[in-house]
Structures are given as structure tokens and as C-alpha cells.
Amino acid sequence: MASSSSNLISLKTSDGTVFKVERALAKTMKTVQAIIEEADANIYMIPIHNVFSHHMDMIIDYYKLSVAGKSKEFSVEKLDNDELKDFLLAVHYLNMEDLFEVLTQAVADRLEKKSVGYVRKYFGIENDFTPEEYAAIRKKNDWAFKGDDIEPEEDEEKQEE
Amino acid sequence: MQTPIAVKMENSLVVAATKKKVCNHLPNDIVLFILSKLPLISLKRFLCVSKSWSLLFKNTYFMNMLRNNILLNDDSYYDETFMVRYTPKYSERCNFYWLSDEGFANSVHLDWPSQFQEDYIHIFIVGSVSINGILCLKHGFTRTSQVVLWNPTTSETKVIPPSPIENRRPDRNPWHFLHGFGYDHVSDDYKVIQMIEYFPGYQGDMIWEDRSYDPSWEIYSLKTNSWKKLDIDMQNCYYYSPLQGNGLYADGVFHWWAISKLKNIEECMVSFDFSEEVMCTTLMPLNTDGGFDVGYVERHLVSLNESIALISKYKKESTFCISVLAKLGERESWINLFTVGPLLSMEYSNIVGMKNNTLFYRRDGELVCVDLKTQMIKELGVKGDRFHFHVGKYKKSFLPIRGIIN
Numbered sequence: 001m002a003s004s005s006s007n008l009i010s011l012k013t014s015d016g017t018v019f020k021v022e023r024a025l026a027k028t029m030k031t032v033q034a035i036i037e038e039a040d041a042n043i044y045m046i047p048i049h050n051v052f053s054h055h056m057d058m059i060i061d062y063y064k065l066s067v068a069g070k071s072k073e074f075s076v077e078k079l080d081n082d083e084l085k086d087f088l089l090a091v092h093y094l095n096m097e098d099l100f101e102v103l104t105q106a107v108a109d110r111l112e113k114k115s116v117g118y119v120r121k122y123f124g125i126e127n128d129f130t131p132e133e134y135a136a137i138r139k140k141n142d143w144a145f146k147g148d149d150i151e152p153e154e155d156e157e158k159q160e161e
Numbered sequence: 162m163q164t165p166i167a168v169k170m171e172n173s174l175v176v177a178a179t180k181k182k183v184c185n186h187l188p189n190d191i192v193l194f195i196l197s198k199l200p201l202i203s204l205k206r207f208l209c210v211s212k213s214w215s216l217l218f219k220n221t222y223f224m225n226m227l228r229n230n231i232l233l234n235d236d237s238y239y240d241e242t243f244m245v246r247y248t249p250k251y252s253e254r255c256n257f258y259w260l261s262d263e264g265f266a267n268s269v270h271l272d273w274p275s276q277f278q279e280d281y282i283h284i285f286i287v288g289s290v291s292i293n294g295i296l297c298l299k300h301g302f303t304r305t306s307q308v309v310l311w312n313p314t315t316s317e318t319k320v321i322p323p324s325p326i327e328n329r330r331p332d333r334n335p336w337h338f339l340h341g342f343g344y345d346h347v348s349d350d351y352k353v354i355q356m357i358e359y360f361p362g363y364q365g366d367m368i369w370e371d372r373s374y375d376p377s378w379e380i381y382s383l384k385t386n387s388w389k390k391l392d393i394d395m396q397n398c399y400y401y402s403p404l405q406g407n408g409l410y411a412d413g414v415f416h417w418w419a420i421s422k423l424k425n426i427e428e429c430m431v432s433f434d435f436s437e438e439v440m441c442t443t444l445m446p447l448n449t450d451g452g453f454d455v456g457y458v459e460r461h462l463v464s465l466n467e468s469i470a471l472i473s474k475y476k477k478e479s480t481f482c483i484s485v486l487a488k489l490g491e492r493e494s495w496i497n498l499f500t501v502g503p504l505l506s507m508e509y510s511n512i513v514g515m516k517n518n519t520l521f522y523r524r525d526g527e528l529v530c531v532d533l534k535t536q537m538i539k540e541l542g543v544k545g546d547r548f549h550f551h552v553g554k555y556k557k558s559f560l561p562i563r564g565i566i567n
Binding site: 008017018019020021022025053056057060063064067085088089092104105107108111112113116119120123124125126127128129133134137138140141143144145147150 | 166167168169170186187191192194195196198199200202203205206207208209210211212214215487488491493494
């Protein structure tokens, strides 16, 4: 079975699936790497909490592409916002630098043109401004709300009608 | 047989893989990490998300990440750096060099084009960057006698014909010239914009009230090889000293920093869009000079990660600040990103250019540069007796100047 002399490391996801991955791929997961190094004896199976098998599938896809020099072809377009956030948390847990950069950039790209209301919902943030405070800060940065491709604010859209 | 990268073991205990949707709140550090990748306009808009988000630009941890990202995405588009070296008091010939990263010793001198063989004391490069390999040279900074487009890769030149006298004010004497060079992507044309300032006589401050002394603006199109008058209404109270007058070209727009001769008019950036052929002004950032002695401030425009940045150098404090503009025309959109210094002996220095996060400046007649990422200073070995410099960015191109146009 899996031992430090073998080429494959066994990772068990939260939903019970076991993935035997190449040592080089395991190395890109700093969390896993730390577990391997800290283990006194040879590790049989490494459990990775917060990571599901569908996350591992994507991680393996990304790894294959980056090994082939095609990391730019990796896309998370098909994931909805919650799925992307979920995946981001998994990759963050595994401490995979490159993929983390890619995913955070993907989230930033999705949010770039969005409205303030959208961003609040996305991050689950309450608007804690008083109406006066909001009006003031809104006015100060009004120019940042203007632009052809910027999503209009929901409440302001309604006011126009 | 090749070892597979990964093998997925069947697990009979798992009934179905469910994409469990958890209420996934991202932890704060991840949120900041994501935000640091957003363009500045988006960041300014999201200041309205909540009270803590409104303090984003005061968050040191966040600002460090933002600065890093901006510096990381430096311009790899321009592959060369050019340097023009002027003698003290511009008394003798100036020389053009390809500046090597290792320093002046490895830099390569290039002769000016033949149009300037006779006299090359006052040759200036308009805009500080090449456009499709072309540099716009002018002979004489304010008393310009000739403007020439030059591609140092191919050695091709195009002399810009002088503008017709009819375009000028008949009853006034042309005194100072200011130029801009750019590319109009809509009409696929190179254009040179020219401002003529008229000799004011000795009327003192009253001159600014008399609009008949207003400068005239004209534009030359390479495609039509002709000049036409531009209707630009700008008060004749700005001056563009040598460093500011070289201007900066970026993305179809030409920018100058304008300082007013009138005390009640603030400094601003003047920008000309070559496609729309309109001028706009952006007032200087508020609160940028706070605490510094503005008696000896020097302003310089550079481009930083596709944005326009204003460098304000405070002589007394040997410090400089860099503010980046998020949106053209919007004073509120200047974001103060860096404060560098005090730097050793920066008092008697002038900023002469910027490329790839490296700021070039002249200190005691030498060319020195500072890396914005590391804040390490490097001397480039151009020692001499108080030279002046202009450093800019260049990208090779073999495209013919006129060939693009039918």
C-alpha cells in the first residue's frame, strides 16, 4: 500500500473517495506535504477534510494542464458562485499556492463589474451604514459607479422607474 | 507502462457524490486577497459595501498586497529602455542610448537621424514611449523648429511639415510650442498635436484675462499629411516645464502635467484623446502633499501597470509619493499608493523616467534608479558633470511608418 517509497500517495476526501496521487502532485499541497513530513512512520492514508472528490477531480485536471504547460487553459467557468467559493476553500485548506492564485483571480474577475449589492450578497455582508452615511460615501465615489459595463445598483434601478 | 498521475479508487461505501452546498463564508484574509486583485475603480466602488470595507485603503496589510499586485504586473510589453543624455545647460550635443540593465557601460549609443546631424543640442522625445517602434523627436523644446518621426529600429524618418500660418493668430507672435504624439486606433492614423503659445509682452498678470492671447491648438494627421485647427478652450495660464512638457502617451491618450502661473488655479493633468480629439483635465489629487513642503515639489507622470501615475517628489524631505489614477477626469479617483523615502541625497535629484517598477532619477548629475519593489537604489555609472537625462520605454518594430497607411 502507500508508503514513502512508493510513487503514489493516498488521499481520502470528505466523501470517502480515495485518490492515489503522484508524489509530485501531493507536493503542490503544502498541507499534505506537512503531514507526510511530520509522520513518524510511513503514512498509509491521508484524510483531507473539507475536500470533496469533485474538488480533487478539478485539482487533478489543473495539475495535468500545468505539467503540460497549459495552465492557462484551466477554467472554472462552469462552476457557479457557491461551487467556486467551495473549491477555493478546499484549495486554501490544502495550501496550494498556484491554484489559489488562479481561483482568487477568477473570483475577482467575476466581481469586477458587479454592483455593491451583488458583492454584499456574495460575501454575506450586512450594510451597516446609516442611510446618511451611505449617501455620503456613495456621492464621494459616484464616478466609480458610472461606466457602460458596470452593473447598476438594484435600489437605484428601481428609483429610475 | 507509465505511472498515472492519479488513480481514483472506487468506494462502495459512498452512495452518491453530493455537491454539498454549505453556507460558505470566506475568511477575511481570503476576501482581502481577492480584493487586492481587483481594478482600482471596482475597489473604490466597493468601499460602499460596509463600514469596514470603506477603510480598505487604510488597511496596511491590504495595501501591501495591492501594491505587490500592481508592481507584479509590470510592463513586459516594452523590451528596451532608451536614455537621452543632455549636457549641463544643454550647451552641447545630446546623445541617444539604449540603456542596458547592467548600467551605462553596456549601453549602446545610436546616432540621431540625418535630419539632426547638423545640430543636436536640443532634441527631445515626445511622450516618453514608442508607438509601433516610432519615436517623435522635436528639435528645440519650446522654440521648436522641427518635428520628426523616427523609428530607430529601421532608421526610417518622416519630417512633419510645419503647420500653415493661416492657422495661427495673425496679430500675435508664436513663442512656445508644446507637442504630443499618438495613435488613433479608430482611423488607424498617427497624429501630432501642437500647441502654440503667443508672446505675451510685458502685461503681467493681466494677460490671462485677455483671451486673444490664448494658445492655439492644431493637429497633424499622417494619413492626410496635413494640419487642421482644433477648437480647444483652455486658459493660457499653464506652463509645462521641460520634464512635464515631454508628456506621457498611453493607450491612445496623451497626458501633460500642467502647473498654473496663477496662484488660485490648481495643478492638473491635461489629457488629449487622439480618437475623439478632445481634451480633458484631471485636477491634482487632494491630500497628497499633506505634510510636505510644496515649495519644492516636482511632478512627473509615468505609467504603472496600465494606469497613469503621478510622482510627486518633495525636495526638502527627500521623499516621493506615487498616486495612481483610477479614472481619467475624476479627481477623487487618485489613489495614493506609495511613499518612498527619505532617500539618501535625493534632494538634488530630478525624476527622469520609469520602467518596470524602476524609477530613474538624476542625482548630482548621475543617473540612478530605485526599484519600487525592494526600494534598493542602483547607480548606473553615467558619471559626469551634471548631465540631464530623459529615460523612456521602447518596443522594436519593423513596421514602416507610412506603409500602414495606403
